[in-house]
Amino acid sequence: MHLIDVQTGLLANNDAVAAENRAMLAQRGIYAVNVMSAPGAGKTSLLEKVLPLLAAKYRVAVIEGDIVGSADAERLQKLQLPVEQINTGGACHLDARMVHHAVHEVVHGPADVLVIENVGNLVCPAEFDLGEDDALMLLSVTEGHDKPKKYPLMFRRAGLLVVNKVDLLAMTDFSVEEAVQAARDVHPGLEVVRTSCRTGEGIADVAAWVEGRIAAKRGLGAPPARG
Amino acid sequence: MHLIDVQTGLLANNDAVAAENRAMLAQRGIYAVNVMSAPGAGKTSLLEKVLPLLAAKYRVAVIEGDIVGSADAERLQKLQLPVEQINTGGACHLDARMVHHAVHEVVHGPADVLVIENVGNLVCPAEFDLGEDDALMLLSVTEGHDKPKKYPLMFRRAGLLVVNKVDLLAMTDFSVEEAVQAARDVHPGLEVVRTSCRTGEGIADVAAWVEGRIAAKRGLGAPPARG
Numbered sequence: 001m002h003l004i005d006v007q008t009g010l011l012a013n014n015d016a017v018a019a020e021n022r023a024m025l026a027q028r029g030i031y032a033v034n035v036m037s038a039p040g041a042g043k044t045s046l047l048e049k050v051l052p053l054l055a056a057k058y059r060v061a062v063i064e065g066d067i068v069g070s071a072d073a074e075r076l077q078k079l080q081l082p083v084e085q086i087n088t089g090g091a092c093h094l095d096a097r098m099v100h101h102a103v104h105e106v107v108h109g110p111a112d113v114l115v116i117e118n119v120g121n122l123v124c125p126a127e128f129d130l131g132e133d134d135a136l137m138l139l140s141v142t143e144g145h146d147k148p149k150k151y152p153l154m155f156r157r158a159g160l161l162v163v164n165k166v167d168l169l170a171m172t173d174f175s176v177e178e179a180v181q182a183a184r185d186v187h188p189g190l191e192v193v194r195t196s197c198r199t200g201e202g203i204a205d206v207a208a209w210v211e212g213r214i215a216a217k218r219g220l221g222a223p224p225a226r227g
Numbered sequence: 228m229h230l231i232d233v234q235t236g237l238l239a240n241n242d243a244v245a246a247e248n249r250a251m252l253a254q255r256g257i258y259a260v261n262v263m264s265a266p267g268a269g270k271t272s273l274l275e276k277v278l279p280l281l282a283a284k285y286r287v288a289v290i291e292g293d294i295v296g297s298a299d300a301e302r303l304q305k306l307q308l309p310v311e312q313i314n315t316g317g318a319c320h321l322d323a324r325m326v327h328h329a330v331h332e333v334v335h336g337p338a339d340v341l342v343i344e345n346v347g348n349l350v351c352p353a354e355f356d357l358g359e360d361d362a363l364m365l366l367s368v369t370e371g372h373d374k375p376k377k378y379p380l381m382f383r384r385a386g387l388l389v390v391n392k393v394d395l396l397a398m399t400d401f402s403v404e405e406a407v408q409a410a411r412d413v414h415p416g417l418e419v420v421r422t423s424c425r426t427g428e429g430i431a432d433v434a435a436w437v438e439g440r441i442a443a444k445r446g447l448g449a450p451p452a453r454g
Contacts, residue, residue, distance in 0.1 A: 038265050038266040038267060038347070039265040039349045039370055039374060039377070039378060040265060040367070040369060040370025040371045040374060066377055067350065067377060067378060067379075068376075068377065068379060069376055069377060071373055071376060071377065090354075090380070092319065092348070092350035092351050119350070120265070120349065120377070120378075121319070121348060121349070121350055121351075122266045122347065122348070123294065123319035123346070123348055123351075124319050124348075124350075124351065127317075140267070140369060142267060142367060142369040142392065142395065143266055143267025144267045146298055147266060147267060149295075149296055149298060150266070150293055150294060150295065150296060150298065150347070151266060151294060151347075152294075152295065153317070165369065167398070168369070168395065168398055171394070171395055171398060
């Protein structure tokens with residue numbers, strides 16, 4: 001019982017800080033997306049392709065979450081975007097408090113869009129709201145189409161499911177149809193895009209989805225001019 | 228500070244129960260291995276191939292850990308081995324208490340080897356000793372060779388690193404050499420086997436490694452007759 005009480009307390013505390021983050025972002029009209037997946041599903045590779053498309057229209061800032069190191073942040077800094085690295089120091093997910101200072105930096109700088117790359121983990125990040133508008137999750141086809149049944153919370157939380165590495169489909173037993181069905185069993189109507197960072201398939205569709213969500217948040221049909 | 232104290236307390240409590248599990252297994256001379264990886268790295272597929280080789284020489288029991296469901300246990304039950312399913316109910320890893328009852332069952336039944344398949348997660352399971360003799364971890368080549376730098380604790384804990392899905396190597400940028408070097412930077416001397424559950428490469432080597440560890444535990448050069 002002690003464990004459960006502590007966990008409930010931690011989540012309630014997280015939700016309070018997430019609400020602060022969300023209010024700060026809303027006040028500046030910044031759209032935020034939390035990108036999550038298992039380790040190695042291709043979050044950073046996808047962002048390397050999608051962020052330049054978004055950056056052509058919006059001012060994009062990035063928060064990069066890792067247990068240790070800054071390898072992914074260094075990859076994304078090559079895109080000439082502001083990237084804030086957060087090391088969780090062993091923790092298996094970002095939480096609202098960890099990103100709070102970086103959100104402060106973002107709302108006081110020039111930004112329209114905040115992209116947060118979470119720690120690679122299909123379980124724990126799903127429980128922690130960071131204050132984002134949307135969660136985007138990747139499932140790579142090499143992971144198997146049974147994953148929505150085994151990790152339902154993440155698929156329930158996702159606003160968009162990106163089925164990544166589809167260039168490897170022929171080499172695997174993965175059924176996109178079964179994966180999507182299993183995902184929609186736990187999250188009816190979940191939107192899905194198929195992507196390959198190698199062939200470029202679906203990259204523009206992911207960017208378009210994010211742009212649609214930005215427009216919806218602003219209640220506008222078209223994005224503003226950049227600058 | 229409260230969080231840290233609670234976490235320290237939880238780990239200390241886990242270690243006490245793990246020590247009980249270890250003593251129970253030792254008393255019956257049962258060797259136990261804890262199999263860990265990211266989601267979709269191929270733990271169940273590897274066990275489907277390796278367990279029949281072990282079962283030809285030893286009495287093998289399995290504990291299967293999943294957040295929800297019993298899909299993997301059902302796959303392994305087809306091998307005609309006793310399989311105990313544990314659902315963690317949301318928790319992102321097995322802990323010593325969760326497996327304690329199942330370990331009781333195993334030590335009171337006929338078994339020489341206990342194989343525990345953990346929840347798919349490269350982070351949290353590494354922190355929780357279950358009372359096993361060895362940790363075996365899988366890294367699939369589609370996850371990228373940077374993973375030892377990003378998830379060092381799991382690679383430090385592993386007794387054997389299985390580099391899985393090597394049939395897909397030509398389709399990826401994965402460098403086995405770089406992955407092994409990065410793994411040995413955090414865990415000098417770590418043993419490595421390359422495997423493919425599709426081609427069968429390395430499967431016998433994994434079984435041989437486990438047999439070697441069983442023999443070492445027993446201080447014997449050869450396994451006992453089965454039965």
